[in-house]
Amino acid sequence: MPSLVGVFDTPGPVAAAAKRLKGRGFQDLEIYAPAAFPELDDVILEKPSGxxxxxxxxxxxxxxxxxxxxxxxxxxxxxxxxxxxxxxxxxxxxxxxxxxxxxxxxxxxxxxxxxGGLPYGQFGVTDKAYDKRFSAEEFGLVVECRDRDVPEVDALLRAHEAKEVNLVEA
Amino acid sequence: MTPPPAMSVAETMRHTPEPPDSQINTDLLGVMYHRPSMGYLLLLGLAVLSVTAAGGTWVYQVYLGLGIGGYTHPIFWGAYIITFVFWVGIAHAGTLISAILYLFRAKWRNAINRGAEAMTVFAVLTAAQFLGIHVGRMWKSYFILPYPNQRGLWVNFKSPLEWDTFAISTYATISIVFFFIGLIPDLAIARDRNRGWRKLVYTALALGWQGTSRQWKSHSRAVLHLSGLATPLVLSVHSVVSWDFAMSIVPGWHATIFAPYFVAGAIFSGFSMVLTFFIPLRRIYGLEAYITDYHFDNIARFILLTGWIVTYGYLSEYFIAWYSAVEPEQTSFWLRAFGPYWISTWVMLFCNCIAPQIFWFKWARTTPWILFSIATLVNIGMWFERYVIIITGLSREYEPAVWGVYTPTWAELSIFAGSFGFFSMLFLLFIKIFPVIAITEIKELAIHDKAHGGAH
Known part of the structure; x- marks a missing residue:
């Protein structure tokens, strides 16, 4: 399934977009954040950390x-x-x-x-959707969706101030 | 003049220009990429030289025995123990900044916490060596650990020295864990921006960090819990160190005020050492945008506050000595001020009680050279404080017939100088290997400001 990556400048819209997507039944979400933000803490994982x-x-x-x-x-x-x-x-x-x-x-x-699932992944290999911009000052919201949902997700991300949306093939 | 060779156009077109990195990354990673200047190499060389000299002295001491020190009856705790207590004290500022100020949500700590934490780790490592150097037969230091052995012996858990072993080793371990956990996200930043062998090293250390929600969520939790654990720990460590003295019956040592008074002194000296290292660091690497006068101002206020607690400790010691009507206690304190060690006492009082009073004035708290000078004086004063407590205490116990005078020898001074070399060496290497300012924490503030229209 393809993934869409919305790129954001601030954490607020990321949280809002993720909540909307969850509400619409998109469960396979991931956020890449350059720093710790309390508003993002409970968006993807709702339960308190173990x-x-x-x-x-x-x-x-x-x-x-x-x-x-x-x-x-x-x-x-x-x-x-x-x-x-x-x-x-x-x-x-x-x-x-x-x-x-x-x-x-x-x-x-x-x-x-x-x-926290560390060490994560294979040595020296990052997720396909990951970009080094996310260790600069931008946020990434990754949504895995079926082909026919791509336009909807794209529109939703842009409606939440995503400055760009990229398609990543799985 | 000849024109430059005709390479420029083709050469510049070969690289596709990368999108510009964030300014914070550029500035803070810049400290690491900065080509080492002559001054840096000179300082590093000096540090390595003094460590080598101290190492040589230590080997000589192992060969000849502790007799090359100035030990003389009845003084068998000398410069090594003083220097041990000194460095343990220095360590405390880092934990205070990273743990206690974190729990208090004091945002100004973000700019200095990484460097201060690193200083904690290095100071504890420096201090720990002095326990081995002090016992002379370093290769038997492990006797202090409770390990199963064929003699069926166990350590004496009622001894303050045993408590100290547990306190210092716990402190060293927790500081390293705390330091490493804080570094992980910054190591990922360095991993994404390096090539070759450096990338390999940072990739290994960053543990595959990508800043996913699962990673950040558990990271924030872990930092919070470690702060909660480190806060009582930092208060306990110097209390336990003080009980090495206070649990004895030496006049001038067995005072109940020792624990809080040592902890305040530790924070006092630790913050001074932070200033001693951060003022030149800020200047050399142009970090004025990150480490501002506001930070120095706050540190100076801490120095003023803890300086007063230390002063209160000194006054109450004298008061209790007088009030107790115990003659050896009174004599001991009288001789501190007017006996053979009067110089160290007055140096201590001047450096720790009088000099920091200039920090009542804002201009003093924001002028780097004044801050640096006072910090240096406090460092000197705090070393002398331990000198006064340990040496004058031991040299004038109950029986005048066994009074003695101790003077440190060249060997002790060489190893003492080596401790500064060791600490500086680690710090100088650290600023070239790891981000000296916690990048993600600075971003947290910067992005927060951006989200709210930069209204701060």
Whole structure:
């Protein structure tokens, strides 16, 4: 199926056009943006990003690891000081805290890779619809559609301030 | 005069002119493509030279032992620990800018966050080496890690030095992760605009980034979460470093104010180091359109604020020493100001408390040479602050019979100079390999302005 790529200067019209297209039943959409814009965040993927789960699980794993490692190791090799307990919670809070951050941070990186689908594609090959203008300051809205829908999509993109619309063969 | 050879027409027609790239890309990638000037090469050469000299000194120290330093009873924490604390402190500004100011949505951070983050990574790497250099037998440094061994020994988790190990290694890891995640979209920009081996490198590092909605969505989330994690982390790291001292019973060290006072000092010195590097950088690469006086003004305000917190820390230390009526504590503080190390104390007070007061005036906050001078003074002052705390503290403990005087030797000074060389070397290489300003974040602002009629 062919794809149409609308090229835009600002994110607002991209979001508006994408929503209209979705409303008309075009589900196969993609946006290329030169920077992060909150207005584009939920246009294609409506659900909240799954990265949050990764961070949470990583952090929880970290805090459990931190405390249990310090406690278990203190019990395994006790340092006898007066009548004091071998494992003492207040100083181990620091270990628990640091590992929360460490595991949480690494899990966030992994989450970015898994949820964001990185590394993406084949090495050195970009999508056909991708253009280096989209890593300059322009936006691309890619719509996959049947041949007979091309005029409709083209008109819709142009109606939303697309400054040009290109056809990319799949 | 002879006319130029008749190549020009045919030669120019061979290339189809590419559509012009965005101005932001051209300007910011330009720093990387700029042919290294003589000044750049000279600085880089100097940095490499001092690293080499320090490396040589270190090898000599490994051969001969820590005795080539100025250690003398009772002072066995010297210039290496001072320099370690100094560089860990420098690191803090980068995380503050990239994480805390991100959470506060302070848009002015966009121009400086990449460079400051890079400084964080390099400063932590510099600092981490000093732990190994300080322990002397560097090849046994791994003893501090909890690893299974046939002796059945585990580390002592109640020791502040163990906390420090966890804090510094977490900080180094998270800073690198944060730095890398921020770089990915910019690496894609560089990938799209390079050829040959450079393109290969950027292609590998950019991980196939194309700025799709799925990529940006998870990227924004990841940055937000890492900011949330890095914010308490940055506050904890220098607190933990301060507890290396505060958990002991050395007069002048065991104060509860140490954690906040060290954190403020870290941010104070970190922002000064940011100025020290960004003022020449802006000048040399003509980045005035991106790093404006407004940014410097804000940094100077931070220096003024944190300078006052540090000053408050000094005053409260003296007050508590007097108020406690503990004689060793009082003696220790009296000798800080009027004992054998009086010079370092007064240098510290002048550089950290008095000099930054000029930042009350707007003209001072926007005049580069004044900013640069004050930043340099603060850097000096903050090194001396750690000198005062560590050396005067240890040299005048409870028993006058065991008082001593420590002076750093050439070996320690050489390795100290090498740390500046190492840091500068990494920074100089960095500006030629990676975009020194976060390009996508600048675009975010620029496109936002464009969409709203440039009304800002």
């Amino acid at each position: 990265v949050r789960v990764w961070t949470l699980v990583g952090g929880l794993l970290g805090v459990v690891t931190g405390y249990s490692m310090a406690i278990w190791m203190s019990l395994d090799w006790p340092i006898v000081v007066g009548g004091k307990p071998f494992a003492s919670i207040p100083p181990y809070t620091i270990i628990g805290f640091e590992l929360t951050i460490l595991f949480g941070g690494i899990a966030t990186l992994l989450g970015l890779l898994v949820v």
